Amino acid sequence: MLSFIMRRFLTAIPTLLVIVTISFFLIRLAPGGPFDLERPLEAKVMENLNRIYQLDKPLIQQYWLYLSAVMHGDFGPSFILRDFTVGELFARGLPISMTLGALAISLAILVGGTLGTIAALRQNSLADYIVTGLGAMGLTIPNFVVAPVLQIVFGLALAWLPVAGWANGTPRNLIMPVIVLALPQIAVVARMTRAAMIENLRSNHIRTLRSLGLPWHVIVRHALRGASLPVISYLGPAAAALLTGSVVVETIFGLPGIGRYFVEGALNRDYTLVMGTVVVVAVFVLLFNLVVDILYAVVDPRIRFD
Amino acid sequence: MADPVLTVRNLNVRFRTGDGILHAVKGIDLDVNAGETVAIVGESGSGKSQTMMSVMGLLASNGWAEGSVKYRGEELVGLSPEKLNRYRGSKLTMIFQEPMTSLDPLYRIGEQLALPLTTHGGLSKVEARRRAIELLELVRIPDPQRRIDSYPHEMSGGQRQRVMIAMALANNPDVLIADEPTTALDVTVQARILELLADLQKRLGMSIVFITHDLGIVRRFADRTYVMKRGEVVESGTTEDIFAAPKHPYTRMLIDAEPTGHKEPAPTNAPLVLDARDVKVSFVLKSNLFGKPIHVLNAVDGVSLSVRGGETVGVVGESGSGKSTLGRAVLRLQPASGMVRFEDRNLMPLDRAGMRPLRRHLQLVFQDPFGSLSPRMTAGEIVTEGLLVHEPRISRKDRDRRAAQAFEEVRLEPAWRNRFPHEFSGGQRQRIAIARAMILHPKLVVLDEPTSALDRSVQKEIVDLLRDLQKAHGLAYVFISHDLAVVRALSDEIMVMKSGKVVERGPAEAIFERPQEDYTRDLIAAAFLKEREAQTALPAASLAS
Missing domain, CATH: 3.40.50.300 (P-loop containing nucleotide triphosphate hydrolases)
Structure with missing residues (x-):
């Protein structure tokens, strides 16, 4: 197991390098630069800026400079948010995005898993239809619709919760964004759990348990363990996506996470910010895929790493 | 009481x-x-x-x-x-x-x-x-x-x-x-x-x-x-x-419905259709860091096999004995070493493209009548798919006519060729699989447990069908099965395989009447053939515990 984890960390390095390389040159291919404004800057100013940010050097040299800086943990200065380095921006934003994402994913597992299990146990009953129906709604109604509705109802009309803002992570401020972030995930997890549970409850080994006259809770426990496998493999990439922030939710609720940096950075040709986001997302995806593989092996003894 | x-x-x-x-x-x-x-x-x-x-x-x-x-x-x-x-x-x-x-x-x-x-x-x-x-x-x-x-x-x-x-x-x-x-x-x-x-x-x-x-x-x-x-x-x-x-x-x-009867002996002057010598297939189970194999499984370990036109060679053995792998190896569907000749041609040096024109003569029927037919194609399309490759010139109408003929030949209602596989029973599906092989007029058919998934009475029908087709077209069969009763009813020659090797071979009757190896005796005893044919004196084989 340990050697497997070590091997995975080692193979992650070339993967990251490829991702960094491709995105570095891709963003440079995009027309325009970080200092292109409506009204062009004076040539002299432009030249100075390019020199300060080392944009005047040949591209391949810039690539090497960036790569060696990243190796030292330095993601460089942001081009648009000029008082900050990319590292500082992430140091402030990432914990916020991760808090939201972690809460949302936990909520999705808890609520989605429970609803899916109930629906599977009462297949083709009213409860099942309600869960399946809600699941379809959770998937189809976009979060930029759900979020304002919640804000109007609970923030303005009922005035139970603050409409927006981070407020140093006060729980009351987190409720609505976490729910909006979690809703589609709840829907997916519920649907997957339901399908996997139904399949498991019909399997031969569950029939064996029933033939042995074992109580209901033993049967459900066995079926749940088997049903968790497909859900786990879905949750890995989903967690990586949630923990690295959501543009829509963070923008609507005015939360200073990192989700918006991707869009802002890309639109403004803030090369270093985009690159930083790419690296962070890539690291999360690699990490959570590893977590999924480890969890899989814990649940399923048939998986071995040799 | x-x-x-x-x-x-x-x-x-x-x-x-x-x-x-x-x-x-x-x-x-x-x-x-x-x-x-x-x-x-x-x-x-x-x-x-x-x-x-x-x-x-x-x-x-x-x-x-x-x-x-x-x-x-x-x-x-x-x-x-x-x-x-x-x-x-x-x-x-x-x-x-x-x-x-x-x-x-x-x-x-x-x-x-x-x-x-x-x-x-x-x-x-x-x-x-x-x-x-x-x-x-x-x-x-x-x-x-x-x-x-x-x-x-x-x-x-x-x-x-x-x-x-x-x-x-x-x-x-x-x-x-x-x-x-x-x-x-x-x-x-x-x-x-x-x-x-x-x-x-x-x-x-x-x-x-x-x-x-x-x-x-x-x-x-x-x-x-x-x-x-x-x-x-x-x-x-x-x-x-x-x-x-x-x-x-x-x-x-x-x-x-217990399969009984014996095959009429094949004409001894018939030409050799398949001649395989010293066939070896090995799988690397584990290799070291540099891709050098450490643990190799010899699935087929130096087996020779020859079949004449109109002859059936039964290959019996338990799962894992290498009998299916052997069947695939002689059809060049599985990389193998040794020599395989089809009629007068050596198949071993041929690559995929070289094999293609010969494929129509070398057909395979699988065990699983449920998994081996595409659920999204009609039975007629499944049966005529091989014609698209081997006789691309013939018109759609001719293909359909050939499909109807093939259906008749395997005793299925030709009108059913527009139905989908799930509308057929297991035995009917196996007939479709056989029709798919027969439509190309093959010379050698490898039958890989074609009756194992079927009821006894259906098995008997399939066995009869296979016998009739063989007689009509002088087909050479390699019949792979663990069911000795069926093998006995169909084969001229029998090879008993264990762990990739042939432990015993000979004419079908001799194998059943005078098995030389303990393993063969075990197989025969386990199949309860003794009870099935109480009148024929078979050596009392003890059940190994």
């Missing part, structure tokens, strides 16, 4: 399906007395499994039972699962047809064995573990102290079925229902499992209900037999009486 443990009266089982209500079991009566072995015989769809499933309360959610099932006078039909659990797993237990999937792959054997013990027997975890080890000993699992911590995937099919038996016996049941307990197992393993069941019954004195389609098993083990057809019991009585004088035509048909 009559001390019924289980009494079934006017039992009806119905299923709600997309096409309306399916009446699977139609008011049957059945008794199981203490300590006796009762067999329920019938083909698939006869309702024999569903009868016992409803006794155990295990019907699928769209099915329900009406009538009366009494265990020692207590009514079981209509009980809630909770109330039924007082009997299930303690007094009434069941083992199933699918040993590979009937244990939970995610839990250790010991944990699963402990479940009925702690639930019904009220044992503590420590006591349950001790008892579980005893049970594993009882079902003769070697090294139970260690095996109790194994996972199901670390055990063979036979061992898993033993674990299932151990679980079923955990609380000393009165009735053990065995639903085709050995169908999915190799013949020699089958024999051992059946011996074990018979022995345990003698020692523990429970009743056994055998659900099976294998008359060999019935004749050998059952005291009394019920014959079921389409949800009804058509005949019942002592096993002896039923076999001696079957009253119902269906029973007679089942008994007659």
